[in-house]
Structures are given as structure tokens and as C-alpha cells.
Amino acid sequence: MDDIDPLNLVVVDDDEEVRTALRRLLRSMGHAVRVFGSAEEYEALPVLADCLIVDLRLPGLNGFELRDRLRLRGSAIPIVFITGDGGPSPGDTTAQGGTESLAKPFDDSELIAAITRAVSAKHESAH
Amino acid sequence: MPATTNRQLAVRLAVSRALARTRDLDGVYSAALDALAECLDVSRASVLLFDPDGVLRFKAYRGLSSEYRAAVQGHSPWTPDSVDPEPLLVPDVRCEPSLQEYLPVFAGERIAAMAFIPLVSLGRVIGKFMLYYHSPHAFDDEEVQLAAVIAAAVAFAVERVRADEVAHRVEASSGFEPSAAAIGTWEWEVSSGVDRNERGDGLPSGTLRQVRQCNVESSRDCMKILDLDGRLIYINRAGLERLGVEDARDLLHRPLVDLWQEREREALGDAIARAKTGAIGRFQGPCRTPAGIMKWWDMVIMPIVDTSGAIVQFLAVSRDVSAPWQAEAFQAGQHQVLAMIATGAPLAQVLTLLVHLVEDQCEGMLCSVLLLDTDGVHVRLAAAPSLPDEYVRRIDGQPLGPRVGSRATVMQVGRPVIVTDVVCDCDPQWDVLRDAAMASGLRACWSTPILSTHKKVLGSFAMHCRTPRGPSREELRLIETAADLAGAAIDHHRSQEALRQSEERNRAILRAIPDWMFVMSSDGVFLDYHVKNPEDLLVPPEAFLGKSMHEVLPTWLADAHQRSFERALATDEPERLEYSLESQQERRFYEACIVRCDSDRLLSITRDITDRKRAELDAAAQRQELAHLNRVLMLAEQSGALAHELSQPLAAILSNAQAARRLLDHHPVDLDELRATLDDVIKNDKRAGAVIHRLRELLKKSNTVLQPLDLNEVTREALDLTRSDLLLRRMPITTALSPGIPPVLGDRVQLQQVILNLVFNACDAMSTVDPAERELTLTTVADDEFVQIAIADRGAGIPDGQLDSVFEPFVTHRPQGLGLGLTISRSIVLAHRGRIQAENNADRGATFRCFLPVATGQHG
Numbered sequence: 001m002d003d004i005d006p007l008n009l010v011v012v013d014d015d016e017e018v019r020t021a022l023r024r025l026l027r028s029m030g031h032a033v034r035v036f037g038s039a040e041e042y043e044a045l046p047v048l049a050d051c052l053i054v055d056l057r058l059p060g061l062n063g064f065e066l067r068d069r070l071r072l073r074g075s076a077i078p079i080v081f082i083t084g085d086g087g088p089s090p091g092d093t094t095a096q097g098g099t100e101s102l103a104k105p106f107d108d109s110e111l112i113a114a115i116t117r118a119v120s121a122k123h124e125s126a127h
Numbered sequence: 128m129p130a131t132t133n134r135q136l137a138v139r140l141a142v143s144r145a146l147a148r149t150r151d152l153d154g155v156y157s158a159a160l161d162a163l164a165e166c167l168d169v170s171r172a173s174v175l176l177f178d179p180d181g182v183l184r185f186k187a188y189r190g191l192s193s194e195y196r197a198a199v200q201g202h203s204p205w206t207p208d209s210v211d212p213e214p215l216l217v218p219d220v221r222c223e224p225s226l227q228e229y230l231p232v233f234a235g236e237r238i239a240a241m242a243f244i245p246l247v248s249l250g251r252v253i254g255k256f257m258l259y260y261h262s263p264h265a266f267d268d269e270e271v272q273l274a275a276v277i278a279a280a281v282a283f284a285v286e287r288v289r290a291d292e293v294a295h296r297v298e299a300s301s302g303f304e305p306s307a308a309a310i311g312t313w314e315w316e317v318s319s320g321v322d323r324n325e326r327g328d329g330l331p332s333g334t335l336r337q338v339r340q341c342n343v344e345s346s347r348d349c350m351k352i353l354d355l356d357g358r359l360i361y362i363n364r365a366g367l368e369r370l371g372v373e374d375a376r377d378l379l380h381r382p383l384v385d386l387w388q389e390r391e392r393e394a395l396g397d398a399i400a401r402a403k404t405g406a407i408g409r410f411q412g413p414c415r416t417p418a419g420i421m422k423w424w425d426m427v428i429m430p431i432v433d434t435s436g437a438i439v440q441f442l443a444v445s446r447d448v449s450a451p452w453q454a455e456a457f458q459a460g461q462h463q464v465l466a467m468i469a470t471g472a473p474l475a476q477v478l479t480l481l482v483h484l485v486e487d488q489c490e491g492m493l494c495s496v497l498l499l500d501t502d503g504v505h506v507r508l509a510a511a512p513s514l515p516d517e518y519v520r521r522i523d524g525q526p527l528g529p530r531v532g533s534r535a536t537v538m539q540v541g542r543p544v545i546v547t548d549v550v551c552d553c554d555p556q557w558d559v560l561r562d563a564a565m566a567s568g569l570r571a572c573w574s575t576p577i578l579s580t581h582k583k584v585l586g587s588f589a590m591h592c593r594t595p596r597g598p599s600r601e602e603l604r605l606i607e608t609a610a611d612l613a614g615a616a617i618d619h620h621r622s623q624e625a626l627r628q629s630e631e632r633n634r635a636i637l638r639a640i641p642d643w644m645f646v647m648s649s650d651g652v653f654l655d656y657h658v659k660n661p662e663d664l665l666v667p668p669e670a671f672l673g674k675s676m677h678e679v680l681p682t683w684l685a686d687a688h689q690r691s692f693e694r695a696l697a698t699d700e701p702e703r704l705e706y707s708l709e710s711q712q713e714r715r716f717y718e719a720c721i722v723r724c725d726s727d728r729l730l731s732i733t734r735d736i737t738d739r740k741r742a743e744l745d746a747a748a749q750r751q752e753l754a755h756l757n758r759v760l761m762l763a764e765q766s767g768a769l770a771h772e773l774s775q776p777l778a779a780i781l782s783n784a785q786a787a788r789r790l791l792d793h794h795p796v797d798l799d800e801l802r803a804t805l806d807d808v809i810k811n812d813k814r815a816g817a818v819i820h821r822l823r824e825l826l827k828k829s830n831t832v833l834q835p836l837d838l839n840e841v842t843r844e845a846l847d848l849t850r851s852d853l854l855l856r857r858m859p860i861t862t863a864l865s866p867g868i869p870p871v872l873g874d875r876v877q878l879q880q881v882i883l884n885l886v887f888n889a890c891d892a893m894s895t896v897d898p899a900e901r902e903l904t905l906t907t908v909a910d911d912e913f914v915q916i917a918i919a920d921r922g923a924g925i926p927d928g929q930l931d932s933v934f935e936p937f938v939t940h941r942p943q944g945l946g947l948g949l950t951i952s953r954s955i956v957l958a959h960r961g962r963i964q965a966e967n968n969a970d971r972g973a974t975f976r977c978f979l980p981v982a983t984g985q986h987g
Contacts (some may be wrong), residue, residue, distance in 0.1 A: 014854075015775045017811050021782035024804055028789035057771060057855045084771035084778065085849075104778030108785040 005117055011035045012042050012066070013055040013082070018104070022053065025108055037099065039066040049077065051115050056083040067099060078118035091096075138166045138273050142280040152285065156187030157282040159256060164189070166273050169258045171238075176246070176254035176285070177207045183254060190259070191236070198232040204243055209252045214278075215243035219263040222677040240264035246276045253282060264564055272580050279611065286604065349424075352431070353441040357382050357399050360440070369447055383443065387414055395426070402428040402441050423448050460484035464612050474620040478510035478613060485609045486513060489602055491593060493569070496577070496613055497522065498586040506586070514591065515567040516941040521560055541584050542608070543575040548595030558944070570595040573602070574698070575610045577617060585617045595695075643733040646724065649696060651676040651689055654728065655740055663735075665710055682710075688719070692729055695721045705736070716740035750954050751831070757951045758825050761887065768852025772818045775851075776811035783808045821848055824876050831877065831958070835870035835982040838878070838907055838914050845879040846905070849886060857898040858890050868909040877955045881963075884948040885918040885975045892922030892973065902972075912981060913961070919974040933965050941959040952977075 009031050012024045019035045025035045034049070036042040039061035042052075050065040056063035063081050070077060083103040142162045156174045163172045171190035171421055175183040183203045185196050196657045204225070205212045217223045218240050220233050233239070240260040245252050254277065266403055358380050367375055370386075383399075384392045391412040398408025408428040426445040426751030430438040454694040464484065467477045482494040495511035508523040548571060549564045564572070571592040577585045588610040590602065603672065605642060637644070637657050643664070646655040658664055666679060677685040684706055691702040702721040707714050715737040787804045790797060821844065844865060846853075853860050873880075886903065893901045904919045925933055934953045956963045961979040 010980070017777070017779040017807065017814070018775055020810075021779040021786065021807060024800070024807075025782040025786040025789070028793070057851065059854050062855075082778070084774035104774040105781040106778065108782070108789075115634045 004112065006030045006032065007050040007115070007119070008032045008048060009034075009053060009115070010042065010047060010049040011053045012037075012058065012063075013053075014038055014058050014069055015055070018055070018082075020044075023055060025111075027087060029108075029112070031081055039063070042066070043069070051078040053080045053082060053111075053115070056081050076122055078115075078122045080111070080114045080118050128403075138162070138276055139553070141166075142277050142561060153187070155281065155284045158284075159277065160187055160189050161275075162277050162280075163256070166277065167258065167270055169260070171259040171778055173257045173259075174246075174254065174281070175203075175257070175637070181207045186254070192621060195232060195236045199229060202229070204251045205245060205253070207252060209245070209377065210246065212245040214245065214274060216266045216271065217241045217243075218265055237261055242266065242271075242274065244278045246278050246285065249285045269774070275580070280295070283608065288635065321667070349445045349447070350877070351383065351443040351445070351960045353383055353399070353428075353443055355403070355438070355440070357384065357396075357441075359383055366445075390494060392491075398426065398428045399441065401725070402407055402430050403438065404440065457484060457488055460487075461608070461612060462531055464616065468616045468619050470504075471623060475509060476617060476622075479512050481609055481612055481616070482510045482512055485590070485605055488605055489590065492602075493591040494584060494609070495519075495589050495591070497589070498617065499584060509586065514569075516565045518560075518567040518569065521563040541576050541578070541582075543573070543603075545597055546572045547597045564591075568593050571597070573598045573606060575606050577610045577613045579614060579618050584622075585614060588613055614706065641734070643731065645731045647676070647692070647729050647731055649692060649727045649729065651685065651692065651738075653679070654804055665708065681708075688721070688731070691719070692722045695723050695729060696727075699723055707740075713737075747831075747958070750951075750958070751828070753947065754880065754951050754955060755826075755828050757947050758876075759937075761883060761948070762822065762825060764887070765849060765852055768855070769818070769822065771851050772848065775814055776815035776818070779811040780808050780815070783811070818848075825879070827876075829876065831874045833844045833872050833874060836873050836878065838868060838871055838873075838916055838979065839864040839866070840884055841873075841875060841878050842905055842907065842916060843888070845882040848879075849883060853886075853903070854888065854889060856894075858884075858893065858901055858903050860903045863904065863906040865906075865908050868907055868914050869981045871914045871959070871961075871979040873959050873979060874955075878959075878979075881952040881955050881977060882916065882918070884952045885977075888948060888975070889918055889920035889973075891924070892920045896922060909981065914980040915976055915978050917974050917976045919968060921972040924971060924973045925965055930965050934963070 009026055011019055011026070013019045013022070013035070015035050016037070019037070021125060023033045023035050024065050034047050036045075039054070039058055044067070054063040054066060060065075068080075079099050081099055082104055083101065084104045100118045102110055102114055116126070140567040142158070144527055159174055163169050173188035173191055174186045176186050178184050182201055183549050185200070188196065204215050217226065220226050220230065220241060226233070236259075239262045242258040244256050244258070246254045246256065258274070301938060302751070349369045350363040351366060352361035354360050359378050359382075362370075362375050362378060367373065370378075372378060374825060378386070383397050391410075391414065392585045394410040394412060394793050398410045401408035409426065411423065413423050413424050424445045425448045427442060428441050428443045431440040431442055452920045460480070461484070464477060467480065476641055478496045482496060485494045486492055493511075493513045495514055496509040497506045498509045499506055506522065508519055511519050549561055550570065564570075569591045569593065572589055573592075574587045574589040576587050579585050588606055590598070590606055630768050639668050640657070644657040645653055647653055652675050653673065656668055656672070658668070661668060671679045676688055679685075680688065687704055687706065695702040704721065705716070706719075707716045717733055718736045719731050719733045721729055721731045783804050787801055787808070789800050790804065825848075844863065845864070846860065850860070882905075886905075889903050893903070900921055902921045904917075906917045906919070908915050908917075952965050956977050956979070959979055961977060963975065963977045965973060965975050
């Protein structure tokens with residue numbers, strides 16, 4: 001179920017350990033991954049991606065603020081939020097305006113599922 | 128302060144004895160210089176007396192060159208007319224204007240300081256003695272008083288010896304002393320005698336011409352003629368007077384020995400027997416006059432021969448030698464009085480002895496001592512063994528006033544008052560007493576004040592006389608001496624009394640206080656103790672008295688005491704020592720306060736503080752409970768942040784582990800990547816473990832553990848727990864931790880708790896501030912005594928007047944808080960012997976500062 005087509009993914013997390021682990025995990029699945037330590041760093045270099053995996057709790061702009069700014073600029077890029085302090089429950093998309101959300105620690109299958117849902121949701125809305 | 132010290136008394140007794148042994152002036156001077164050297168430790172001194180021309184002359188000196196004596200000869204601060212001069216003390220001759228002209232002389236003689244002590248007799252200066260010092264000298268009261276004591280004794284001795292010398296000169300010129308040669312030439316002239324029956328009181332018929340020539344009748348001495356059986360056949364007028372007999376016929380034809388006491392009769396018989404052989408018989412002995420006065424007689428018995436050379440009668444010349452005998456008796460009596468004073472005999476006994484002593488010196492005189500009550504108003508009769516009761520009753524207890532006799536007046540004016548005749552004296556002072564005095568046959572009254580060494584009036588000494596007259600110079604001197612002795616006695620008595628009362632007070636205090644007291648030598652031997660209930664002691668007194676504390680106490684406790692002793696002796700400050708001891712049933716706590724009590728002894732005041740200590744421990748336990756509750760609540764508030772702290776490493780672990788499993792499926796397996804992945808798993812697991820460890824530390828209920836801590840490290844650990852939370856709350860945090868600050872003695876968890884409380888407090892204060900303007904700054908600095916951590920915010924600051932109340936309990940603005948964070952922080956800091964304070968910043972926000980004492984070496 002987790003064998004999906006290779007995607008271009010971006011991870012934004014201020015915790016270097018989490019960044020490194022996610023990059024390693026996603027690469028082992030065959031995806032291309034770029035990582036950033038903050039929303040500002042990503043905004044400074046907004047690479048094209050199929051999905052953003054963003055930590056909610058970030059220094060400076062937080063995850064929600066980054067999403068809002070992207071949407072304001074007209075970007076419909078799929079986003080999966082990850083959060084370390086409970087936060088919104090997985091799959092609760094309405095509260096975050098249709099955004100996927102995962103509580104750390106999460107299983108790789110949950111992550112792939114969330115990414116898949118986010119990407120396909122974008123495609124559905126686009127069609 | 129005690130007016131007459133035992134030392135002064137001892138000096139007085141010693142000087143008085145030394146002076147009494149001397150018979151000439153040189154002996155007096157020598158004794159005076161000895162006394163100065165011994166009592167005042169002055170090796171250079173001199174005695175000078177006024178000569179008849181009023182010039183002070185050196186009479187004796189030690190350590191002075193002839194040049195010096197010549198140079199200062201004639202200099203005197205006083206004249207013979209000076210009245211009651213005070214000693215002149217010159218601590219530094221360079222600073223004394225009146226001595227400037229002598230400075231070169233002093234320099235040559237190496238004299239830097241000196242004292243002029245006047246020798247005063249009957250209020251007049253007769254001379255002085257001088258003390259000389261090599262270097263400037265600060266005179267103390269004790270020295271000056273001792274000098275005055277010696278001066279008084281020396282002046283008295285000088286006057287006494289001078290009077291004796293005058294008496295001897297008079298005697299020598301009268302040429303009385305009978306010689307055997309002269310006696311041998313006396314002959315009877317029987318034919319020219321006058322019949323004694325015709326003359327009645329004249330010489331027997333056939334009186335010797337030579338006897339007549341001796342002017343027998345007018346002689347001052349008692350002359351008797353005895354028949355060969357020793358019977359009295361003639362006595363001259365002086366003899367009758369001396370014996371107090373009016374009619375010679377009462378005595379005639381009685382054996383002479385009958386007039387003497389039993390024990391003197393043998394010696395008298397021997398003297399007569401010797402005269403019978405043609406030699407001169409002589410003996411001395413005491414005999415009471417018919418009036419009852421004890422006299423000392425020197426009797427010479429010589430044979431009277433007729434022309435044929437046969438012994439027909441004896442001439443007995445007895446001379447009253449009581450005067451010199453009395454002087455000696457008076458000296459001895461004074462010694463006895465001084466000895467009684469020194470040995471603490473009751474004051475009434477001492478004064479009564481003194482009165483008897485003076486009365487024995489002056490026939491017919493009645494003496495009394497009046498004391499001024501300590502109220503300064505009433506007079507009390509202290510001694511008047513010979514005064515009539517009626518008179519005594521009228522004086523005793525009278526208030527001091529102008530109408531109660533001269534003896535009370537004397538105390539008011541502080542100088543002698545001589546009333547030569549109470550009848551003629553129209554002074555109203557005698558109004559009250561005149562009748563009583565008259566009724567008692569007292570006509571004259573001479574009083575002198577009794578003064579303390581500080582010239583305070585203590586009472587009066589009075590002599591009463593049955594005939595109206597003034598005192599002789601001799602009598603005045605007696606009164607003065609008696610008043611002086613009485614002053615010493617009263618002074619001493621009062622100082623002893625004050626001492627006794629103070630001791631009694633101390634004993635009462637001792638009885639009242641529950642503390643244990645131990646007097647210890649500086650090397651820790653128990654010398655004495657005071658314990659209200661000895662059964663409370665862990666060890667009975669006999670088990671520790673005389674023993675070293677190292678034998679009695681556990682080694683650690685004895686060592687601790689020894690250290691406290693050394694500090695108390697070195698600093699002269701009280702030392703406190705707290706310790707606990709295990710007895711059979713329980714552990715008890717003690718606090719010892721150790722003070723130095725003299726040069727090498729210490730007083731340890733020990734108190735059982737078990738109850739207080741237990742209350743303190745209970746309070747500490749409650750404080751710890753509360754602190755724990757605060758930590759739990761604090762962590763509950765921070766649960767989001769804590770979850771984040773844990774979920775980050777757990778997420779990294781899980782993702783790394785799942786990546787590793789996928790890496791194993793790749794061909795070929797990238798072993799380097801796999802190894803790095805597993806390393807990261809381990810690292811993040813440890814990271815999660817550390818978070819849990821810190822959580823457990825904060826949540827655990829533990830006793831305070833004091834250890835030397837780096838406050839910078841404690842601050843970093845505290846911030847690690849909350850950093851992500853602060854980030855989320857948009858609280859930018861800045862730290863300025865001074866490197867190399869000294870360690871503080873503290874409990875790690877409690878100090879972290881304080882820092883977190885203050886950080887959260889600062890965050891709350893800034894919650895309504897625009898995130899761009901928020902700033903949280905932690906600073907550490909240190910000085911020699913304290914390490915300070917300051918937590919500054921940019922909030923609204925603390926309202927006026929609430930800078931102190933912010934530390935009060937239940938003052939809170941946080942909905943979840945108990946309002947105890949700052950209160951608990953303060954109690955923690957105080958328990959660390961530190962302090963915490965709040966202040967508003969100059970621009971905006973508040974700063975909380977904790978000061979924690981630098982850990983000293985002994986704890987580290």
C-alpha cells in the first residue's frame with residue numbers, strides 16, 4: 001500500500017533529528033526529498049514539490065501561517081502537518097481547512113497514507 | 128563601680144605595715160619608694176617635702192641624677208598653703224605647657240611622663256612624691272587611686288615621725304632620766320624636815336635635801352617614797368592626778384604592790400628587792416587607773432640612804448609612758464581594722480572596733496559613726512558603743528537637715544565642723560539635739576565627713592567631749608585618720624555588697640534559665656557547669672567534670688567544639704554550634720553558644736532545641752510538599768511542551784527504524800547509511816531518556832540535597848525543558864550567562880524550579896504584548912559573596928506598591944496557577960540563604976533577581 005509513485009517532497013521541521021530521519025525514511029521509499037529548518041527558509045527557496053510535510057510548531061512562522069500564506073498566493077500545494085504535542089488528530093482535515101495532520105511519533109504507513117490523501121485531494125479538486 | 132578594690136586595701140595594709148616598722152624619716156621615705164615600685168611598678172620616683180622656707184626639697188629618690196635634681200629643685204605646682212590639691216598627671220611632658228622650660232632637662236634624664244602626687248596632712252600640703260616614666264604614659268583610675276592611698280599613708284607616717292622627734296627633743300632638754308650616779312649622792316637631812324602631820328599632804332619629815340631639789344612636788348612624774356617594807360609613805364601631786372585619786376591618805380601605808388595587778392606584782396617585788404641591794408630596780412607594766420583607764424608605766428625604784436650610807440627608804444618614780452604605747456596600739460589597731468575590712472567582717476563590727484580604737488587614744492572622748500543612707504537623705508547610726516542611749520535614739524534615722532546636729536551638717540557641706548560648746552553655739556543646727564546632748568553631758572562635738580575614694584560623702588565620724596573645748600592637733604589627726612579608715616571600710620563594704628547583689632542577681636538568672644552552662648578551659652576541659660535539672664544531661668556531671676571533651680563527647684562533636692573555641696577566642700565574638708545526639712529513645716537537637724569568659728576560659732551555653740528543630744523540620748517538609756505540588760502543576764501547565772519534547776525524539780526513532788528496515792530491502796544494502804541510521808536511533812532514544820529523567824527529577828518528592836552547583840548549567844537545564852514551549856508561545860529568549868561564575872550551594876531541582884517559575888511568570892507578563900516586542904533575558908553575574916540570576920521581561924511591569932506583595936501567596940493572574948509560584952520560589956531561595964527581589968525596569972517590564980550565596984570551601 002505504501003508503494004506509490006516517486007514524488008518530490010519537502011520537509012519543514014526545526015528539529016534536525018526529525019528532519020534527518022524523515023529525509024532518510026522518505027528517500028528509502030524512493031521519493032526525492034528537500035528539507036528546511038523553518039518556514040522562512042522554505043519561502044526563501046520555494047522549490048517545486050508534490051507535497052509539503054510541515055511541523056506545526058516552528059520558530060517564526062508556524063505551520064498554519066505558512067499554509068495560509070501559500071494559499072493567499074494562490075498555491076494549492078498539498079500539505080501534511082506533523083505535530084509533536086498532540087495537536088489535531090490524524091485525518092481531521094476539516095479543522096485545518098482540508099489539511100492532513102499527523103501526531104509524532106507516526107508510522108511510515110500513516111505518513112504515506114496522509115501524503116497520498118493530500119496529493120489525491122488536490123488532484124480531485126483540480127479536476 | 129566598686130570604690131575600694133581589694134588591691135587598694137592590700138596596698139594600704141602593706142604600706143601601713145611597712146611604715147609602722149620605721150622609726151625615722153629615712154625609713155618612711157624608703158618604705159614609700161618601695162611601695163611605689165612594688166604597687167605601681169614605677170622604678171623611678173622621689174619624695175620631696177617643703178622646708179621651713181616653703182621650698183620643696185628632695186628627701187629621697189631613685190633613678191635620678193644629681194644634675195636633674197639640681198635643675199628642678201624648687202619647682203612645685205603647689206605651695207604649703209595649697210588646700211586639698213589634686214594629683215597632677217602628665218601623660219606626656221611635651222604637651223604640658225607649665226613644664227616647657229624643663230623639657231631639655233627631661234630629655235637629658237629620659238623622662239617622658241610624670242605624676243605629681245601631693246602629700247597632704249590635715250588638709251595642707253607637706254610635700255609630694257613624684258613618679259617618672261621613660262615613655263608617654265596613660266594613667267588609669269586604679270593607678271591614681273593607689274598612688275593616693277600610698278600618699279595618704281606616707282603623709283601620716285611623716286607627721287607621726289616628726290611629732291615623735293619633737294617629743295624626743297623636748298624630753299632630752301628636760302633631762303629627766305635618773306642616773307645611778309645622781310641617786311648615790313642623795314642624803315637625808317633629818318633635822319630640817321617639816322613634820323608631814325603639820326603639812327598634811329607634804330613630804331614626810333626628814334626629807335632629803337636632794338629630793339627637795341628635784342622639785343618633787345612639781346614634777347610631771349609620779350613620785351612615791353616607800354618604807355623598807357615597800358609601803359607608800361609619800362606620793363606627789365602628779366602621782367595623785369595620774370592615779371586619779373584625790374586624797375593621798377587613801378593610799379598611804381598601803382603596800383605599793385597592792386596598787387598593781389597580780390601578774391605585775393612579782394616584777395615590782397623584784398625591783399624593790401634589787402633596790403634593797405643598793406642598785407636601781409626598774410620594770411614596765413600596765414596598770415589601770417582608779418578611773419579605769421589602762422596606762423603603761425615605767426617605774427624606777429632607787430634606794431635612799433642616810434649619812435651613814437644605810438638604806439632607809441626608797442624613791443619610786445613611775446612615769447606614764449602610755450603615749451608611745453598608745454601610738455603603737457593605734458597602729459596595731461589600724462592594722463586590725465584593715466585586716467577586718469579585707470577579710471569581709473561585718474561593717475558594724477569594723478566601725479565599732481574603730482570607735483573603740485579612737486576612744487582608747489583620747490581619754491573621755493565618745494565617738495560615733497553616722498552613715499548616710501543610699502537614699503542620700505537619712506542618716507543611720509553605724510557605731511556609737513559609748514554614747515548614751517537617749518542621745519543615740521535621737522540621731523538614728525533622722526533626715527539630713529540643718530537642725531539635727533553638726534554631724535549631719537557635716538555630710539551636707541562635706542568638710543569638718545567643730546562645735547566647741549553646744550550650749551553657746553547658737554547655730555540652729557543644734558536645735559533638735561541640744562537638749563539631748565546636754566542631758567547626756569556632752570558639750571563639744573567635732574565631726575568630719577567620711578568620704579569615698581571618689582570624694583562622695585558616705586557619712587561622718589564624730590568625737591564628743593564632756594568639756595566645752597576645741598580639738599587638739601593630735602585629736603584632729605585622729606579624727607581624720609578614723610574617718611579615712613571608716614571610708615575605706617564603708618567603700619569596701621558597699622562594693623562587696625554591690626558585688627554580692629550582682630552575684631545574687633546572676634544566681635537568680637541562672638536559676639531561671641533552662642539552658643545548660645559549661646565553663647571550659649580553652650583546651651576543652653570541663654571546669655564547671657550549671658544545669659537546672661541535672662537528670663536531663665546525657666552524662667552525669669561527675670562523668671565530665673575535670674575531663675576533656677574529647678573523652679566525653681563523640682570525636683566529631685569535640686572537634687567541632689574545638690574549632691568553635693578557637694574562633695571564639697580569636698574573634699571575641701559568640702560562636703554558634705548546632706548538633707544532634709542520639710540517646711536511647713530519640714534523636715535530640717542542641718544549639719551551643721560559645722563565648723569567651725576570660726583570657727583562656729570559655730562559657731558554652733547549650734540549649735535543647737529539639738522542639739524548635741522539629742517544628743522547623745515540619746515546616747521544611749510542608750514547604751517541600753508545597754514545592755512539589757508547584758512542580759506538578761507547573762509541569763501540567765507545560766504538558767504540551769513536554770509532549771513535544773518527548774515526541775520529537777520518538778518520531779525520529781520510529782522514522783529512522785522504519786527507514787532502516789527499508790534500507791535492508793535495497794540491493795546492495797548501503798551499510799554506511801544503515802549504520803548512520805542506527806546511530807541516530809540510539810542518539811534519539813537517549814535524548815528521550817534524558818527528557819524522562821528530568822521529568823522524573825522534577826516530579827519526584829525528594830529531600831533537599833545541597834551540593835555545589837554551576838548556576839549557568841542549572842539555567843540551561845531548566846530552559847531545555849521549556850525551550851520549545853517558549854518558541855511556540857513566541858517568547859524569544861536571550862541568555863547572558865557569565866562564564867566562570869563560582870558555584871552556589873543548592874538543590875538542583877529546587878533551583879530549576881525557581882528559574883522555571885520566574886520564566887513562566889515573565890512569559891505570562893508578556894502574553895498580551897505584541898510578539899515583536901517580547902524579550903525574555905536571563906543573566907547570571909557573580910561577586911565575592913553572591914551569584915545572581917536575573918530574569919527580565921518586557922511586560923507591563925508590577926503595579927506601584929506591589930513589588931513586595933508579588934511574593935505573597937495566591938497573588939496570581941494565571942487561570943491555571945495556584946498563585947504559589949513566586950511564594951514557593953522565595954521560600955526556596957530563602958532556604959538557600961539567599962534572597963529574591965522584584966523591580967521594574969527603567970523603560971518597561973520587570974526584573975526578578977535571585978541572589979544565592981557563593982559556596983564556601985568547607986561545604987565543597
